[in-house]
Amino acid sequence: MTSPSSSPSEIAVVTGASRGIGKEIALSLAKAGLEVVVNYSNSSEEAEKVVTEIISTGGKAYKVQANISKEKEAEDLIKTVLERSKRIDVLVNNAGITRDGLIMRMKTTDWQSVIDLNLSGVFHCTRAVSRTMIKQKKGRIINITSVVGLMGNAGQANYSASKAGVVGLTKSCAKEFASRGITVNAVAPGFIATDMTKDLAAEEILNAIPLRKFGTPNQVASLVRFLAMDSGAEYITGQVIQIDGGMVMS
Ligand code: NAP
Numbered sequence: 001m002t003s004p005s006s007s008p009s010e011i012a013v014v015t016g017a018s019r020g021i022g023k024e025i026a027l028s029l030a031k032a033g034l035e036v037v038v039n040y041s042n043s044s045e046e047a048e049k050v051v052t053e054i055i056s057t058g059g060k061a062y063k064v065q066a067n068i069s070k071e072k073e074a075e076d077l078i079k080t081v082l083e084r085s086k087r088i089d090v091l092v093n094n095a096g097i098t099r100d101g102l103i104m105r106m107k108t109t110d111w112q113s114v115i116d117l118n119l120s121g122v123f124h125c126t127r128a129v130s131r132t133m134i135k136q137k138k139g140r141i142i143n144i145t146s147v148v149g150l151m152g153n154a155g156q157a158n159y160s161a162s163k164a165g166v167v168g169l170t171k172s173c174a175k176e177f178a179s180r181g182i183t184v185n186a187v188a189p190g191f192i193a194t195d196m197t198k199d200l201a202a203e204e205i206l207n208a209i210p211l212r213k214f215g216t217p218n219q220v221a222s223l224v225r226f227l228a229m230d231s232g233a234e235y236i237t238g239q240v241i242q243i244d245g246g247m248v249m250s
Pocket residue numbers: 015016017018019020021022039040041042043044066067068069094095096097117144145146147188189190191192193194195196197
């Protein structure tokens with residue numbers, strides 16, 4: 001879509017880009033020449049570090065705080081970006097949380113907060129960018145789901161329901177936007193080494209992964225960059241692409 005030297009930059013918004021997978025996606029898209037909006041909810045300092053790292057290596061970025069589980073904050077995020085950057089070429093719906101527990105004891109607040117961010121957050125941001133991308137006749141939306149949304153997981157009913165919802169949302173949006181030059185795809189990671197997975201019992205998990213190791217945020221970022229920028233990805237829409245060391249083979 002663009003080269004590092006092209007001007008003016010194309011604009012990518014990455015939700016939850018202060019840490020983990022989102023941070024690597026932001027760094028990777030910036031390295032590829034996009035101006036990146038680093039969204040975060042609480043981690044202002046971490047988000048600032050991501051912006052500084054991008055700028056210090058010759059890229060363009062700025063941070064915008066928004067709790068994207070809140071409709072108004074998500075809309076304000078997109079409004080702020082459009083006022084400042086005038087366009088949005090890539091939206092990566094990455095922000096996500098877990099609130100694990102067996103369903104018998106799951107608190108309604110833990111159900112709701114996961115759905116509000118992981119599923120409704122994707123809806124809020126996608127709806128907010130849709131008018132602009134339709135007008136541009138161009139856009140790429142990448143939603144970060146999870147293999148857990150495809151296979152379920154004991155103790156993660158809220159999380160797997162939210163991620164399965166993202167799969168349906170991705171396919172529906174892909175069909176709605178296909179005639180408008182906008183692609184919508186989902187990336188479904190397995191176990192990736194981030195804050196989200198740092199307390200998990202590694203040995204049991206490794207036995208379920210044919211490649212016998214956790215993935216890295218960088219590997220996920222590389223797949224997202226392909227979907228966001230590669231000319232080959234122009235012809236890919238409505239897909240869920242797994243990056244899981246072979247955990248789920250369908
Ligand atoms: P992480 O390290 O915990 O980072 C989560 C990011 O989301 C942080 O930048 C955080 O920002 C942001 N965030 C949290 N609540 C937010 C909110 N309400 N509004 C905006 N941003 C918010 O998580 P991760 O492992 O990188 O996961 C990233 C995505 O990949 C998630 O959607 C996750 O479900 C998915 N995923 C991860 C794995 C894995 O194994 N790690 C596997 C499959 C899918 P603050 O610090 O500012 O709160």
